Structure formats: structure tokens, C-alpha cells
Amino acid sequence: MKAVAETGRALPSAERVNIPRTRRYRPYLILLPAFLLTAGILYPFGVAIYYSLTNFSFKYEKFSFVGLENWVDMFRDPGFWHSLWITAKYALLATGAEMVIGVGIALLLNRETRLARSLRIVLIFPLMIAPVIATLIWQLMINYSVGVIGHGLRWIGITDFTWAADPDTALFTVVLIDAWVYTPFVILLTLAGLRSLPKAPFESAMIDGGSAWFTFRNLTLPMILPFLLIALVFRLMVSLQEFSIIFALTSGGPGDTLMTLPLTAYTEGFTYKELGYALPHMLVLWLIVFIASRILIKYWSRAQGRASGVEEGTT
Secondary structure: OHHHHHHOOOOOHHHHOOOOHHHHHHHHHHHHHHHHHHHHHHHHHHHHHHHOOEOOOOOOOOOOEOOOHHHHHHHHOHHHHHHHHHHHHHHHHHHHHHHHHHHHHHHHHOOOOHHHHHHHHHOOHHHHOOHHHHHHHHHHHOOOOOOHHHHHHHHOOOOOOOHHHOHHHHHHHHHHHHHHHHHHHHHHHHHHHHHOOOOHHHHHHHHOOOOHHHHHHHHHHHHHHHHHHHHHHHHHHHHHOOOHHHHHHOOOOOOOOOOOHHHHHHHHHHHOOOHHHHHHHHHHHHHHHHHHHHHHHHHHHHHHHHHOOOOOOOO
16 A cells, blocks of 8 residues: 555556465365366266257167157156155155164163163164175075074064065065164264263253253254254165165065166166166156255254354344
């Protein structure tokens, strides 16, 4: 400012600030990985949209643009609506079971005893196993002849439980395996939330004679809600896209009992070789995941504000 006052003119930018060239380009270098990651995501997404508007097939060398024909055929297909219903039902049942069981176990393990410390280590093991391997393990365990679960059911008099071989119990079987694999994820996040809670409010509630249910409903649950919503977002997104457990267990059967959107898209694209018709199924699934995650993240932001004592709309 002094130089401007004495000379009556502003100094050129090179005279005002002598910034090395490496420092001038540093912000762009920092943003470069994010740009490459964004491009790596958007390019395949754009290609998928383009091919969903064509009759591209692995059976033929040439393909042509058909507009919304694949989309119209998909919405007219009863199999699409069946797979959409199975996808939603599977995701809601699996995620709901994992959230309820995970929160319950986390509350039981939130204490410093030798048993609790041992169980916290043991319960992490299913997360270290690939879902396909976990499915093969469960196939052995529920086997009627040699499986430990099958033997246990026979011991209590149940000899005709058909597990994944029956349309009435196939969904229960895959949800059970999914819960076994992924419930530890919910347990870990819930335990992290419980360990981060301040002790003063709970000590005050104990002095005032508050019951365990009162403390959980009015103190524990509101404070750990952001952690629960994070777990819910991740688990719901993965459950909506679940492929490996169902494919490894029944390949979508018996019949079309477990034909979710990912399995339907896989069947259309790689069994029937009609990739142009398969892609709209995956794009619909992407839209469902996007909308669900946006809604849950919005609730997470509100819960985070309430847990930290900041009301929505304040700064």
C-alpha cells in the first residue's frame, strides 16, 4: 500500500510477490490425484450410459444406437420388478439384522472384562474372510450329512430344514451368512462410538436414579446415532449391491428366488451376452444406492449436529 501511495500506481504482480514457480503449481499438483480419481469414475459411468442406449452384444461384432429401447424393455419385464423387490427385501433384512445384533453385542462388550476383551478379538475374524469363502464354509456347516449345524438340528429333532434348496428358506439362509460376515463391522463402529462418549452425563443420570433403559434412550442412543448412521450407510450400500454370497450359494436360485439386480445384470450381460440390455439394470441400482446414501448422509449430518450440541441451521 505504501508503494502504491508513493508512486501512484500498483506494482506488477511479479514485483509485489515473488512466488517460485514450483509453489505456484503446487495447488494444481495437490488436486491432480482427485481429478484423476474423478475421471476414472466418470469415464466408465459415461460409457455405461452410452452402451445402455445401444444393442451391444458379445454375440455380434457390430452394434447400433437404439435409444431408450433397452430401458423400455426392462421396465416392461416382470423379471426386473421381481429382482428389484428381492434386492430391496434382501438389503433391508440383512442391514436391519446386522444393525440390531451389532448394537446389542456392542453394548454387551462395552466393558473392561477378560471375556469382553477376548470376544472383541474373536468377533473380528469373520471380517477377515472373503464373502465367497464364508459362503463355502457355511455350505459345509449346514450340510445335512457332515455339517455341524445340520448335525445339531438333527440332535434337536429337525430333520427336514432345507436351507437354500427351498424358496421359502433361501432368503433366510443368505441373510444369515451376510449377517455372520458383516455384523462385526457394525460392532466395531458402535464400540468406537460408545468408547468416545463422555462419562459425566452418565454419572449424573446414575446419581439421579435413571434406569438403564432411560439412560440408553436419552443419552447413549442420541450420542452414538452418528456412528450408527455411518454403519447403516455402508452396510445398506453393500447389501443393495451384494453379489458374491448369493452367487456362490445358489446362483440366484432356486429358480429366480434370489435373482437380485446385480445377478440379473450378470445373467443378461455374461450368460445371455446382451450387455446393452444388462447395463440399465446396473444403472437403476446405482440410482437407488445414490438416493439412499444421500438421504442417510443428510440424516447423519443432522444427528452429528445434535450430538455435538449444534442445532441445524446454526454456525
